[in-house]
Structure formats: structure tokens, C-alpha cells
Amino acid sequence: MKQIHIIGLGLLGGSFSLGLKKALTGLSVSGFDLNKGHLQEALSLGIIDRVSETVPADTDLVIVATPVDTISGIVSRLLDHIPPETLVVDFGSTKEHICSSVSGHAHRQNFLAAHPIAGTEYAGPSAAFPDLLKGKIMILCETDKTGPDLCKKAYRAFEALEMQIRIMGPHEHDNQLAFVSHLSHISSFMLGKTVLDKMEDDKHILNMAGSGFASTVRLAKSSPSMWTPIMKENKENILEALNGYIENLASFRDHLVNDQYEELSKNMKNANQIGQILNFKS
Structure with missing residues (x-):
């Protein structure tokens, strides 16, 4: 895994980046956040290496870690233009609406619904730290609808963070x-x-x-x-x-x-x- 892109540079998105950077050598991380202060903070803290509003070529994983009511729209727009070899993963705390909203998308196989069971009461890039996700549970939903080879990319990332995988239905x-x-x-x-x-x-x-x-x-x-x-x-x-x-x-x-x-x-x-x-x- 060489390139990931993160949309939403708060506690979860930031910690995922810092954790993977700690676990994997040579990883490049781009990212974007509507909050310009968060963008600059993420750059200064080393959460991302560069700002990009679009998904760079050759990206392995796109992580969507924005407020849950924005995720469905973001994921749908990403799937409209995503390269066949790129997987979109959301970190939303709810799953049923997100899964149903993309169920009929032509590129549904490029999406994995996920929820890391981790967090603190703090928010923003400054709250992120490398070991937040280490050893925590990662819930995955509807893995059978994700392309097997694409799913393996996510599993490699989660395994690098020593996360415990659990499979559940969205409801x-x-x-x-x-x-x-x-x-x-x-x-x-x-x-x-x-x-x-x-x-x-x-x-x-x-x-x-x-x-x-x-x-x-x-x-x-x-x-x-x-x-x-x-x-x-x-x-x-x-x-x-x-x-x-x-x-x-x-x-x-x-x-x-x-x-x-x-x-x-x-x-x-x-x-x-x-x-x-x-x-x-x-």
C-alpha cells in the first residue's frame, strides 16, 4: 500500500493516517477537509503530506471520515469517478442508510462500509494520535458486496493497525x-x-x-x-x-x-x- 486519501481530517481520519504511517513505510497520504483550519493543522501535524480536493491517481484507499449525514453523498460522488483499483471506505457511526443509499450504484463493488469502535470525547486533527485504533474492533458491513481484491486492501490496512474485524449486517x-x-x-x-x-x-x-x-x-x-x-x-x-x-x-x-x-x-x-x-x- 503506497497511497491513501482521507476526506475528513478529525480524530478518526487523522488517527487512521498516523497509525498507518507508523505501521507502514513509504506511505503517502493526501487529504481534504472543508475546515481550512483543520487542513493546515493536519499538514503541520504530519497527518497528511499534501492537500488535494480530488483523489490522486494510484490511490489504494479513500477514507471518508466526515459527519455521518454527509457520507452517503460523498461516497456516491466518489463512486461516480473512482478508478477500478481504488476502494472507498467510510467510517460512519451508522451504517444502514449509507449502505442502502449506494446499493444500486454501478460501482458498488468499490465501496466498503466500516465503523471503527474507537474514539475520545475530543475532536479535530489535534485530538488524533497513532495508537487510537490499535487493537480496536473494526465492524464491517456487507463485505460480500465489495470486490474481493479491493476488500483485501482494507484488510491489510486494518491488520497493520492490529484491529479486530467483526462482520455485521447494517441494521x-x-x-x-x-x-x-x-x-x-x-x-x-x-x-x-x-x-x-x-x-x-x-x-x-x-x-x-x-x-x-x-x-x-x-x-x-x-x-x-x-x-x-x-x-x-x-x-x-x-x-x-x-x-x-x-x-x-x-x-x-x-x-x-x-x-x-x-x-x-x-x-x-x-x-x-x-x-x-x-x-x-x-
Whole structure:
């Protein structure tokens, strides 16, 4: 692999570039971002070697790491003119709409739907670092619709980053991510808002905040410009997750109102099982 092109030079796109540059010798990386400040930052940080609005000749991989509601249009336009030997890979956090939007494209075999399960609460090129993706899970969807030889290019890149490949259907991906990722961010955003609302009456409340609050609300620092499109694209699955979460919160509140502390204890003990599951998973 000699040449990759990255559209969207934020945390994921930037980290993918830095990680591959660390793992592979002689790799050339071009890129583009609508944010001119991000372009200059990516150049100065060595994320890209040069700016290019178009995909250079002989590019092996084009990575699309832009806000999820822009990906379908970008991928479709790329596929209109992509050389037969170039693979387009998207890093969107939702997959069903993206996959369906390109399902009938004449060059569908030049596209691979992917989602790296990695990230932080920070955004932009300055947040990128080489080991963000190392050892992380890379979910791939509809690999059977991607040309086998083209797919191998992506696999070589992911293997260079020591990523663990998982194959899922687009709907299954979006539904499960609504529960284990998107709901987590919503909870963090709304916890942050609830405490900020309380601060209007008690300016010193954050003096009482410990590490538990900090770890729970950490995701509230995430970029709304990235997460609002995710909520839009995955609305139905997120509503399913939210409805279940709200039902559990309401039940917890009702037990507390009615002094049903044994029921509260049972609910919390049941929730303790998630710790064992996560420890086993890790």
C-alpha cells in the first residue's frame, strides 16, 4: 500500500493516517477537509503530506471520515469517478442508510462500509494520535458486496493497525450501537445539562463532584456537530433504546417514591452483572 486519501481530517481520519504511517513505510497520504483550519493543522501535524480536493491517481484507499449525514453523498460522488483499483471506505457511526443509499450504484463493488469502535470525547486533527485504533474492533458491513481484491486492501490496512474485524449486517449494527454507544452519549449529555440546570440555584455544586461524576459526564464534552447527525440517522433505533432507558429510570424513581428499597437493591444488583460481562469481554 503506497497511497491513501482521507476526506475528513478529525480524530478518526487523522488517527487512521498516523497509525498507518507508523505501521507502514513509504506511505503517502493526501487529504481534504472543508475546515481550512483543520487542513493546515493536519499538514503541520504530519497527518497528511499534501492537500488535494480530488483523489490522486494510484490511490489504494479513500477514507471518508466526515459527519455521518454527509457520507452517503460523498461516497456516491466518489463512486461516480473512482478508478477500478481504488476502494472507498467510510467510517460512519451508522451504517444502514449509507449502505442502502449506494446499493444500486454501478460501482458498488468499490465501496466498503466500516465503523471503527474507537474514539475520545475530543475532536479535530489535534485530538488524533497513532495508537487510537490499535487493537480496536473494526465492524464491517456487507463485505460480500465489495470486490474481493479491493476488500483485501482494507484488510491489510486494518491488520497493520492490529484491529479486530467483526462482520455485521447494517441494521444489526445500528440497533446495537444505539444501546451501547449512542445511548451512553445521550445519558452523559443530559446528566451534564441536569447539573448545569442545578448550578443556576447552587453555584458551588461542582465542588462536590468526584471521579464518579467526571467519568460519567465525560462524553458530554463530545462534539454536538458530530452527534446530532448520528441521532438523526439512527433515530428509530435510538428511540427504542431511549424508551427502555426511560422506563427503567421511571421504575427506579417509583421504587424510591414508595420506599421500596429492597426493589432498588435488586435492580442495582442485577445491573452489577454488566461489570462481570465487561471484565470477561476485556
